[in-house]
Amino acid sequence: MPECRIVLRNCGIVDPASIESYRAHGGFQALRKAKQLTPDQVVQEVKRSGLRGRGGAGFPTGMKWELAARSPGEAHYVICNADEGEVGTFKDRYILQNDPYGLFEGIAIACHAIGARTAYLYLRAEYHHLLGQLLRALKETGDAELGCHIEVREGAGAYVCGEESALMESIEGKRGEARYRPPFPPNHGLWQEPTVINNVETLMNIVPIIQNGADWYKTIGSGPCPGTKAFSVTGDVERPGVYEVPFGTALAELVVDLAGAVNVKAVQVGGASGRVVPAAKLDTPLTFETVLGAGAVVVLDASRSMVELATQNVTFFAEESCGKCVPCREGNQILLHLLTTLQQRSGKEQDIDALRELSEVMMISCLCGLGQAAPNSVVDTLEHFGDEYYSMVRR
Amino acid sequence: MANEDAGLRKQPSWYFTTAEPHKSRNDLLSFIKDVQRQRNGLSSEDIHGIAVAWGVTASEVYGIATFYSYLGTGPRARNVVRVCKSTPCCLKGCDRVAAEVERVLGIADGGVQADGSFSLSTVNCIGECDRAPAITVNEDVYQGVAAADVRNILSKYGAIQGGEDARA
Ligand SMILES: Cc1cc2nc3c(=O)[nH]c(=O)nc-3n(C[C@H](O)[C@H](O)[C@H](O)COP(=O)(O)O)c2cc1C
Ligand code: SF4
Numbered sequence: 001m002p003e004c005r006i007v008l009r010n011c012g013i014v015d016p017a018s019i020e021s022y023r024a025h026g027g028f029q030a031l032r033k034a035k036q037l038t039p040d041q042v043v044q045e046v047k048r049s050g051l052r053g054r055g056g057a058g059f060p061t062g063m064k065w066e067l068a069a070r071s072p073g074e075a076h077y078v079i080c081n082a083d084e085g086e087v088g089t090f091k092d093r094y095i096l097q098n099d100p101y102g103l104f105e106g107i108a109i110a111c112h113a114i115g116a117r118t119a120y121l122y123l124r125a126e127y128h129h130l131l132g133q134l135l136r137a138l139k140e141t142g143d144a145e146l147g148c149h150i151e152v153r154e155g156a157g158a159y160v161c162g163e164e165s166a167l168m169e170s171i172e173g174k175r176g177e178a179r180y181r182p183p184f185p186p187n188h189g190l191w192q193e194p195t196v197i198n199n200v201e202t203l204m205n206i207v208p209i210i211q212n213g214a215d216w217y218k219t220i221g222s223g224p225c226p227g228t229k230a231f232s233v234t235g236d237v238e239r240p241g242v243y244e245v246p247f248g249t250a251l252a253e254l255v256v257d258l259a260g261a262v263n264v265k266a267v268q269v270g271g272a273s274g275r276v277v278p279a280a281k282l283d284t285p286l287t288f289e290t291v292l293g294a295g296a297v298v299v300l301d302a303s304r305s306m307v308e309l310a311t312q313n314v315t316f317f318a319e320e321s322c323g324k325c326v327p328c329r330e331g332n333q334i335l336l337h338l339l340t341t342l343q344q345r346s347g348k349e350q351d352i353d354a355l356r357e358l359s360e361v362m363m364i365s366c367l368c369g370l371g372q373a374a375p376n377s378v379v380d381t382l383e384h385f386g387d388e389y390y391s392m393v394r395r
Numbered sequence: 396m397a398n399e400d401a402g403l404r405k406q407p408s409w410y411f412t413t414a415e416p417h418k419s420r421n422d423l424l425s426f427i428k429d430v431q432r433q434r435n436g437l438s439s440e441d442i443h444g445i446a447v448a449w450g451v452t453a454s455e456v457y458g459i460a461t462f463y464s465y466l467g468t469g470p471r472a473r474n475v476v477r478v479c480k481s482t483p484c485c486l487k488g489c490d491r492v493a494a495e496v497e498r499v500l501g502i503a504d505g506g507v508q509a510d511g512s513f514s515l516s517t518v519n520c521i522g523e524c525d526r527a528p529a530i531t532v533n534e535d536v537y538q539g540v541a542a543a544d545v546r547n548i549l550s551k552y553g554a555i556q557g558g559e560d561a562r563a
């Protein structure tokens with residue numbers, strides 16, 4: 001299956017430094033169209049399109065917007081999540097670099113739909129180099145054109161701030177610790193006001209949906225996952241980069257046909273917390289129900305160690321845990337200790353059992369998605385490559 | 396300990412010049428960032444000063460400063476080198492790049508040169524792995540870095556002293 005560019009429609013076509021170029025390619029037409037509709041009509045169109053959040057969880061966007069629009073508050077807010085911290089993802093950066101106006105237009109339509117006057121774009125600190133261009137583009141566009149004000153907020157380096165409630169804490173100028181939920185952001189979000197928070201890529205789908213209609217959108221993709229997904233492909237491939245394909249495309253088409261992987265042993269889909277798919281299952285379709293996350297795809301060839309992969313992933317979570325809850329703060333340290341012991345060939349078979357048991361406990365007892373998903377790669381590599389673990393046990 | 400307490404009570408020197416435009420609690424994080432940039436670090440005096448200026452406790456400021464990896468207490472090097480160590484960069488040899496930075500600068504991961512010119516930290520994915528391995532120096536990004544490029548890149552930021560080459 002070839003690439004299908006909806007989200008990346010303007011990348012490489014529109015000059016990201018020229019609003020004239022954006023206008024010449026149909027820019028702001030969808031926003032004008034949306035303004036002629038009532039906010040609720042916009043919400044219903046997005047709801048009917050079946051669009052689901054691209055930040056990892058796949059929550060229905062229209063439903064989120066409806067909840068926020070109907071929720072009473074002194075002000076409503078839209079947040080664009082550009083924290084992009086998942087290991088191996090850079091598709092949001094690619095969009096911010098290549099199509100800032102398209103993103104602003106999507107944000108503006110979201111503001112119209114839920115009755116927000118202010119939107120925040122939360123940019124990870126690592127993307128500070130994009131700030132100048134973004135601010136220039138925002139200034140050039142102007143609040144009058146957008147019908148709302150978009151403010152850029154920079155992070156300060158914390159993976160967990162990509163999690164929506166932690167991100168709101170961070171915009172409020174605090175430590176980025178996850179909140180206990182419920183309440184959820186559509187009811188009590190930023191400053192406890194009704195808030196819609198969406199990933200960059202999610203918001204990039206809004207313009208084409210408004211322009212071409214929900215019926216058109218539903219013809220692309222697969223069943224409960226309409227539309228396309230932008231994947232960031234890295235690792236042992238000839239052509240790393242961002243690829244946009246319809247949902248339901250087989251993993252093999254993405255990594256072998258498009259990115260040029262050879263001699264594949266396994267593919268981790270979804271970043272450090274992603275699922276590990278062995279080569280025998282490369283026909284897995286890419287949907288929220290199978291594997292996905294935010295679409296980081298790391299290809300590992302036959303020379304790579306799966307225990308090492310799991311160790312690197314757990315190291316990441318041990319460092320990025322915000323420390324608020326015990327199973328995550330302590331659990332990741334213990335996982336790491338067990339994995340390191342095995343790698344040093346001083347582990348016992350019981351250590352492998354302990355890895356399994358602790359992983360299960362963390363998945364059900366951690367407060368936020370970081371801790372709940374941290375053991376994923378341990379569980380998957382144990383399932384598909386268990387021999388590698390047992391071969392490391394001290395004899 | 397006694398010295399630190401004295402430092403905490405001293406009137407922060409920057410207080411009157413930088414305090415005005417940031418008044419909302421929401422701007423505290425970006426304000427701490429600004430102070431760190433202007434003062435090349437955050438001393439306990441700075442932390443206490445910020446707390447007084449914003450009407451929050453010093454522990455709250457400290458809590459924020461220690462939470463985020465782009466903030467931190469203590470002095471900061473003039474040039475901050477970050478080498479990505481996440482899996483996609485690892486698969487493309489980031490270990491060799493990190494080792495070369497260590498060798499050229501004569502510091503280990505997490506270290507700061509004695510004269511405060513350079514610091515090195517290995518970090519998690521910085522979203523530049525379409526061309527791995529990636530490193531940043533201050534706010535500049537370098538992709539597809541080979542160990543052989545390291546010296547050239549770093550020398551753009553000033554004379555390099557203290558590394559193994561210098562000693563040899
Ligand atoms: C630990 C953690 C990190 C996350 N990081 C991001 C991120 O970097 N970018 C993002 O868009 N969503 C991230 N999310 C998901 C957000 O919490 C949230 O679901 C998302 O921004 C909602 O937008 P969407 O519905 O458009 O996907 C993260 C979630 C967790 C638990
Ligand atoms: S699961 Fe981890 S990151 Fe999430 S709240 Fe608990 S300690 Fe913090």
Ligand code: FES
Pocket residue numbers: 087088089479480481482483484485519520521522523524527528529
């Ligand atoms: S893994 Fe190094 S930049 Fe993403």
